[in-house]
Amino acid sequence: xxxxxxxxxxxxxxxxxxxxxxxxxxxxxxxxxxxxxxxxxxxxxxxxxxxxxxxxxxxxxxxxxxxxxxxxxxxxxxxxxxxxxxxxxxxxxxxxxxxxxxxxxxxxxxxxxxxxxxxxxxxxxxxxxxxxxxxxxxxxxxxxxxxxxxxxxxxxxxxxxxxxxxxxxxxxxxxxxxxxxxxxxxxxxxxxxxxxxxxxxxxxxxxxxxxxxxxxxxxxxxxxxxxxxxxxxxxxxxxxx
Numbered sequence: 001x002x003x004x005x006x007x008x009x010x011x012x013x014x015x016x017x018x019x020x021x022x023x024x025x026x027x028x029x030x031x032x033x034x035x036x037x038x039x040x041x042x043x044x045x046x047x048x049x050x051x052x053x054x055x056x057x058x059x060x061x062x063x064x065x066x067x068x069x070x071x072x073x074x075x076x077x078x079x080x081x082x083x084x085x086x087x088x089x090x091x092x093x094x095x096x097x098x099x100x101x102x103x104x105x106x107x108x109x110x111x112x113x114x115x116x117x118x119x120x121x122x123x124x125x126x127x128x129x130x131x132x133x134x135x136x137x138x139x140x141x142x143x144x145x146x147x148x149x150x151x152x153x154x155x156x157x158x159x160x161x162x163x164x165x166x167x168x169x170x171x172x173x174x175x176x177x178x179x180x181x182x183x184x185x186x187x188x189x190x191x192x193x194x195x196x197x198x199x200x201x202x203x204x205x206x207x208x209x210x211x212x213x214x215x216x217x218x219x220x221x222x223x224x225x226x227x228x229x230x231x232x233x234x235x236x237x238x239x240x241x
Contacts, residue, residue: 009042009180013142022049043181046146050074053125062120067113072104077126078154081147084137086169091135094122142177149181156185 014020023045054073057063063073079100083092098118105114126143127136138144148166155163172178 007041010040010045013042013045019045019049022052042177043146043184046143046177050077050126050143050147057120057124063117064113067106067109067117068101068104068121073121073124076101076104076121077124078147078151080127081138081144082151082166084144085148085166088169091130091132091137094134094136097122097136145172145177146181149176149178149185152178153182153185156182156189 010023014023026048051070051074054070054077057073058065058070076097080092080097083096083100084090098121101118101121102114105117109117122136126138126140128139129135130137138147152163152166155166167178167182
């Protein structure tokens with residue numbers, strides 16, 4: 001217990017046995033982490049969890065490193081998280097995941113390995129089936145939000161419009177893991193004021209697009225999603241998240 005004292009978000013995760021066991025294993029495997037490094041926080045534990053789940057697929061022989069590396073699988077699941085976000089968390093079709101995964105596979109891969117890999121990737125332990133046939137979604141909301149935050153963070157500097165767009169498809173509560181991921185990234189980059197200024201400009205009445213018809217997809221209506229960062233969180237409150 002002393003290992004996570006003073007780290008409330010890590011403690012909260014460890015209320016779930018899987019995370020408690022993973023943290024205990026990490027400490028046991030690496031003596032240098034006894035106690036844990038001072039900067040080991042919730043995001044580190046979640047990153048460990050995702051990577052551990054992916055590594056198990058290789059250990060069980062369900063994925064082959066010679067066909068697709070762990071980093072490519074991680075990139076794939078981050079993109080699937082965004083696809084789930086943009087589906088309003090209804091789920092992502094297995095066909096879409098396979099289409100995305102096919103890009104990552106070697107061009108000269110034989111048909112047997114290609115078929116085997118594309119069959120396994122939508123069945124990763126990170127996912128679970130939905131009520132809709134042929135669709136999956138993330139098994140854990142906390143991992144889903146973590147991966148959304150990671151992917152949105154990738155766009156922060158390179159594509160600010162996409163960054164804001166991603167956070168507008170689905171309202172995120174103020175205590176969302178995705179928001180904490182982004183807050184940490186933005187503060188590390190020393191860009192809080194830059195983000196505040198950008199969101200403030202986006203929130204001005206003369207900059208807002210015409211509202212889409214009720215129930216319409218903002219992408220089809222030509223409107224960007226709201227730049228808000230959660231239920232009722234205006235740009236001015238971003239630094240208080």
